[in-house]
Amino acid sequence: MSDISSAQTPSSTTAQPAAGASLRPNRSRQFLVTLFGVYPIITLILYLVLPLTAGWPIWQTTLIVTPLMVAIMVFWMIPQIQKRFAGFIMRPVRR
Template sequence: MSNSPVARPAPSKHRLAALMLLVIYPFVTAILYVLMPLTEGWPIWARTLVLAPVMVSSIVYGIAPTLHRHLGWFILRQPRPARIRA
């Protein structure tokens, strides 16, 4: 009887970075298409001041948890789990 913890694979930062790029790039682009006409004539720092909180909260509360929930197996370098069909 051993009390050693179960070894978990180390997450792949390269895989996580690639997934984040694939999701966040189009999201940032879409937000910029909406934001640019609304902030025409604003200095870049002011546009960034509006964009940054939207992006950070979207990543922390939406994008990252969703990626981990649906693609955590890929980030952790594990085989894809079998789908349960109802």
């Protein structure tokens, strides 16, 4: 019985911030990193889509570009930013 109570739970083995400090994203830094990621991607998408949609109303072109950009952001760019720039973006919460 004592073996069960002395076993570590999954939550006790995960890394925690030191001394109870919690982290949250610094929105300004997150904005900058996201901006530098979005700009080249949206520019590339526009270079690819605009010749195919020449003469279309802007709302129709935007209807094509928006789902592409959102999918790239959600499934690739944001996870990469979180993985590669976490040390730059995440800051301790001030109390």
